[in-house]
Amino acid sequence: MAGATTATDLAIRLRAVEKTFGKGESTVRALRGVDFDVPAGEMTMLVGPSGCGKTTLISILAGLLSRDKGELEVFGQDLNALRRDRLSAWRRDNVGFIFQQFNLVPQLTVAENVSVPLVLKGESVGAAVKKANELLATLGLEGRGKSAPLKLSGGQQQRVAIARALIHEPRLLVCDEPTSALDAELGRRVMSLIRDRSHQHDRAVIVVTHDDRIFHLADRIAQMDDGLIKNIEIRAGSKPL
Amino acid sequence: MFRFAIKMLFGDNAKFYGILLGLGFASLLIAQQASIFVGLMSRTFAFIGEVGHVDLWVFDPTQSYVDEPKPLRATALPRVRGVTGVAWAAPLYKGLLVATLPDGSRKVCDVVGIDDDTLAGAPAEVVAGSIADLRMPDAVMVEVGSSQQQLRFPADLPPGAVPAPGQVFDPSAPMRPVEIGDIIELNERRARVVGLVRCAETFVAAPTIYTVYSRAVTYAPPSRRVMSTVLVGANEGVAPADLAARIRAETGLEAMQPWDYSMRTLGYWMRETGIPINFGIAIALGFFVGVAIAGQMFYNFTLDNLRYFGAFKAMGASSRLLLGMVALQALVAGVLGLGLGLGAVSAFGLSAAGGKLAFKMLWQIPLIAAGAVLVICVLASVISMWKVVRLDPADVFKGA
Numbered sequence: 001m002a003g004a005t006t007a008t009d010l011a012i013r014l015r016a017v018e019k020t021f022g023k024g025e026s027t028v029r030a031l032r033g034v035d036f037d038v039p040a041g042e043m044t045m046l047v048g049p050s051g052c053g054k055t056t057l058i059s060i061l062a063g064l065l066s067r068d069k070g071e072l073e074v075f076g077q078d079l080n081a082l083r084r085d086r087l088s089a090w091r092r093d094n095v096g097f098i099f100q101q102f103n104l105v106p107q108l109t110v111a112e113n114v115s116v117p118l119v120l121k122g123e124s125v126g127a128a129v130k131k132a133n134e135l136l137a138t139l140g141l142e143g144r145g146k147s148a149p150l151k152l153s154g155g156q157q158q159r160v161a162i163a164r165a166l167i168h169e170p171r172l173l174v175c176d177e178p179t180s181a182l183d184a185e186l187g188r189r190v191m192s193l194i195r196d197r198s199h200q201h202d203r204a205v206i207v208v209t210h211d212d213r214i215f216h217l218a219d220r221i222a223q224m225d226d227g228l229i230k231n232i233e234i235r236a237g238s239k240p241l
Numbered sequence: 242m243f244r245f246a247i248k249m250l251f252g253d254n255a256k257f258y259g260i261l262l263g264l265g266f267a268s269l270l271i272a273q274q275a276s277i278f279v280g281l282m283s284r285t286f287a288f289i290g291e292v293g294h295v296d297l298w299v300f301d302p303t304q305s306y307v308d309e310p311k312p313l314r315a316t317a318l319p320r321v322r323g324v325t326g327v328a329w330a331a332p333l334y335k336g337l338l339v340a341t342l343p344d345g346s347r348k349v350c351d352v353v354g355i356d357d358d359t360l361a362g363a364p365a366e367v368v369a370g371s372i373a374d375l376r377m378p379d380a381v382m383v384e385v386g387s388s389q390q391q392l393r394f395p396a397d398l399p400p401g402a403v404p405a406p407g408q409v410f411d412p413s414a415p416m417r418p419v420e421i422g423d424i425i426e427l428n429e430r431r432a433r434v435v436g437l438v439r440c441a442e443t444f445v446a447a448p449t450i451y452t453v454y455s456r457a458v459t460y461a462p463p464s465r466r467v468m469s470t471v472l473v474g475a476n477e478g479v480a481p482a483d484l485a486a487r488i489r490a491e492t493g494l495e496a497m498q499p500w501d502y503s504m505r506t507l508g509y510w511m512r513e514t515g516i517p518i519n520f521g522i523a524i525a526l527g528f529f530v531g532v533a534i535a536g537q538m539f540y541n542f543t544l545d546n547l548r549y550f551g552a553f554k555a556m557g558a559s560s561r562l563l564l565g566m567v568a569l570q571a572l573v574a575g576v577l578g579l580g581l582g583l584g585a586v587s588a589f590g591l592s593a594a595g596g597k598l599a600f601k602m603l604w605q606i607p608l609i610a611a612g613a614v615l616v617i618c619v620l621a622s623v624i625s626m627w628k629v630v631r632l633d634p635a636d637v638f639k640g641a
Contacts, residue, residue: 064555064633085559092557103552107252108245116245120557125244 010073011172011204012038012061017070019056030056032227033070040075043195043205045215048224054208055176057224061206062174063091075171092120096165098175098194102157104149110160111136111145117168128167135163139193155186162190166197173198175207184213191217242558246566247573249546256545257574259538264578264614265585267531271524272586272602272610278520279606280599285510286503287441288335288353292362296481297473298502299330299488302495305513306506308445310336312466313494320492321471326479327488331356334457335469337447341426343403344395344410351447352427354457361472363438364451369421370436375453381427382436383419384449391448392419400434427460442599444510528613536621539574543567543625551632563629571622579614583607 019031030053038044038061046054059065060072063079072079075094082090096117104113114136115128123131133145139159149157158181165173175194179187191207191214198205207218215221216235223231250257288307289298299321301311322330334354341347355362355375363372368385375382383392393416398404400422419425423434427450438451452460458467473496475484481498488496497505511517543550550563586602593600 062555085561088554088557088559090557091555095557097552097555099552101548103548105245105249105546105549105552107249112245112248116242116553117556119242119245120553120562 009040010037011040011075012036012206013071013073014061015071017057017060017067017072019053019060019065019068030227031060031067034227034229036222036229036232038204038206039219040204041199042219043198043207043217045207045209045218045221046224047209047215047221048230052224053227054224058174058176058206058208062095062097062172063087092117093168094171096168096170096173098158098161098165098173098178100177100180102149102161102181104157104160104164106148106150108149109145110141110147110149110152113149113160114145114163114167116164117170121168132163132167135167136160139163154181155183155190158182158186158190159193162193171203173203173205175205175209177209177211178207179209179211179214187211187214188217242553242562242566243569246569249549249566250542250570250573253542253545256538256542260535260542260574261578261581263531263533263535263538264575264617265581267527267535267617268579268582268610268614269585270527270530270582271613272583272606273589274520274523274527275606275609276586276590276600276602277598278516278524279603280601281444281516281520282507282510283601284442284444284599286506287443289499289503289506291364291440292333292472292499293365294474295361295472295499296475297485297488297496297498299471299473299492299494299496300469300502302493304495305509307502308335308443308506309509310469312336312464313468313471314466315468317468317492317494318471321473321488321494324484324488324491326476326484328474328476328479329359329361330474331359331361331472332454332468333362333470333472334454334461334467336457336461337445338427338460340392340432340448340450341429342392342394343398343424344412346393348391349447350392350427351443351445351449352457352460353449353451354454354460355451356472357453357455360453361474364440366439368437368439372436372438374435375451377433377435379431379433379456380435381425381432381450381452381456382438383434383451385437385439386442390418392423392425393417394419394423428462430460432460528617531614531617532620535574535578535617536624539571539618539621540625542570543622543628547628547632548636550629551636554632560630563632564626567622567626567629571618571625575614575618579611582614583610586610 014034014036016033016035017031018033021028021030034057048054056065060067061074066080079087111129111132114132115125118128118131119125136145141156141159149160178190182190194205195217219235221233222229286307301313304311318330318332321327336352337349338352339347340350360372370382374380395410396415396417400420403424419434421434421436425432440449461467475481485496485498488494554563590600590602
């Protein structure tokens with residue numbers, strides 16, 4: 001982990017990225033020229049008040065929104081250069097999502113929910129569900145594969161959502177308030193799991209959070225306000241850029 | 242993903258059954274009303290089909306439908322017989338006459354008089370007795386369906402018995418259906434039941450009574466014109482269409498093949514009555530009920546699942562894949578709903594078989610119902626698809 005950092009160690013590189021919503025008097029400048037680097041192999045937390053542009057920023061990083069101006073490379077790929085169908089395929093292959101609301105499909109079993117990213121990549125449902133059950137076991141949900149998601153506790157549902165985000169081993173993991181529905185202890189365990197994953201696989205993790213109980217797990221914390229990164233705090237052990 | 246789409250559809254029980262019921266109800270209404278309409282309209286020309294082995298029907302050119310009373314002069318028969326290519330020609334009487342029953346009640350009956358010699362025009366199925374018995378004095382045969390049910394006799398009056406002069410029957414006393422041997426009066430002339438026949442229900446709800454032509458004209462009110470139709474058989478090798486043209490040219494009468502005459506009759510009832518409009522409204526209602534219930538339910542189902550579609554989209558599912566999932570859900574719901582509706586219509590049709598209810602499900606009707614359900618599903622899914630296509634995957638971070 002230590003050593004000089006080169007451009008190839010960067011998972012994400014943003015320069016002067018801007019994003020504006022609306023027109024005329026209702027124009028909102030969500031991002032006002034963000035410069036931001038995210039090293040590979042680290043977990044970066046994005047913090048800041050509501051409406052400061054966090055969600056817009058992670059949506060752009062994950063290829064869900066296009067930027068208006070500026071430069072952006074994610075693992076060397078300029079996302080604006082990709083057509084819509086290629087961008088969908090890029091997200092499918094490279095990004096894992098953990099949503100605040102989990103977004104587990106209630107009509108599918110736990111294992112089927114987890115298998116979705118693999119099925120989207122073309123794997124058969126049977127093989128994908130088998131892998132999902134194996135991953136669920138490593139997350140303490142052994143034997144829960146056939147359960148309905150809504151039968152699980154909030155913490156268990158969150159772990160299912162994590163399993164779904166990790167099963168296709170994405171290079172970029174984007175987490176939106178992953179601990180908001182969890183108590184302190186469970187939140188810490190969930191974040192440790194995500195952090196270990198990012199370190200083990202030398203991939204990048206971006207976490208949007210308001211939960212200061214998990215700040216200590218971050219490799220670096222980016223403070224956003226008014227559409228800009230105001231401050232980046234590098235924690236002990238993190239790579240210098 | 243398509244397997245997951247089906248699971249999502251089946252997994253939302255309330256909406257799935259709602260969609261099924263909506264589509265099922267729509268296809269039920271459409272197919273049932275269409276079948277009743279076809280059944281009812283078929284009855285307008287059912288009598289023509291009942292008279293088998295006839296090449297041509299010859300009738301007054303101004304006659305619009307088979308039951309319209311436009312009688313011909315008696316001379317029409319020899320004139321038709323004189324046309325080259327006519328193998329045989331037989332008179333047919335068809336008219337509404339009043340029957341008086343032993344208890345004094347009166348019923349309007351549809352009396353059919355068939356050729357005395359050839360018995361051409363006889364119904365295909367004789368239930369009791371023999372069609373040749375019509376040649377016996379005062380002989381008539383009644384139809385076992387509605388006729389037998391409408392021509393009711395006092396239960397304590399044995400078949401063949403005549404009420405004593407001045408005998409009064411208690412109207413609340415038990416009644417029985419008409420039987421062989423019973424005596425009725427047709428226009429105050431004696432008629433004795435010698436048999437029972439079964440024929441297709443006709444549009445005229447009056448009981449049907451068969452007799453020979455020579456007797457039927459004695460029952461009918463006196464007139465120079467009593468013959469309703471001349472039935473014609475063509476010589477071997479003579480095309481009925483050519484013969485019809487010749488009869489028209491030589492006699493001035495209209496001559497048509499059975500199918501053409503049926504369509505002429507049908508056309509009259511379609512044009513001159515509000516029946517098609519009324520049934521059309523009922524069928525349209527079925528369609529709109531389907532759109533309203535199933536369409537709304539399906540749209541709500543998609544809306545409820547929009548956040549999951551959004552999550553799939555964020556995870557890399559293409560819009561095309563999501564549209565395919567929605568289309569598949571609509572298709573599966575449509576097929577099941579259609580099956581449910583058509584199954585119910587078929588059960589209804591089976592239960593109505595042999596009864597008074599007109600019901601005839603042509604093979605085209607399920608296709609029409611399927612087309613209507615397809616349109617409903619397409620409408621519902623297109624609106625739903627619009628939401629899915631417009632779905633911004635970034636919305637998944639908004640907790641929507």
